Amino acid sequence: MGRRTVAFFQVTCPHCHKPTLLGPNGQCFHILKGGVVCGYSLPILYHEGNSKYRDKYEKHTTPPPPDMVSGVYSWAPASGDYAQHQEFVMASGSLHLDPAFNYLFLWTTPRDNKPVANVFYASSGTVIAATVVLMPLNSKPQNYHHFYSNYEPHFQYLADGPGLIIEAPDGSHADFRVYRGERKPSSLLHTYHPNAQSGQRIV
């Protein structure tokens, strides 16, 4: 079975600030002054990330601090797993909405029903196995990173399958727009406005 790449992100390039289409492996092809290719790509490996990505990478590959008394904390047991999972969720994640926390995210189960990480609930002191890699899309593209969870019944499925383009809000529009195939009006599948908490299924 070939690996399909599901999601591409239509974003404003963090490097050259022009609109560009980025996937887990692609890079920005805009030509800069002087004729050089921009070359920006979304971070996957630790050293590719900015300080925020590296902080999250470290957090989600390290057990929780012993003095943690509230909140939820998830981590993968091996550091190299985090990069693999980041690539995997970008390549094959399916697009969902969490209406409780009001964000779109990609999620996937890299090992089907087998655990890939641990989740610690500080209030009860319990640790459970996590099967889901979940990457919220409510941050800047250069900060996209995942955490670990299990599937929640309130998650709402929006779309998956090859050729998905997820257009993040930018200066010209405040909603997410999800396309299939090409970014044009006739291929628009969904819109989602985080501030208005309103989504619309187009087809």
Ligand SMILES: [Zn+2]
């Ligand atoms: Zn660029």
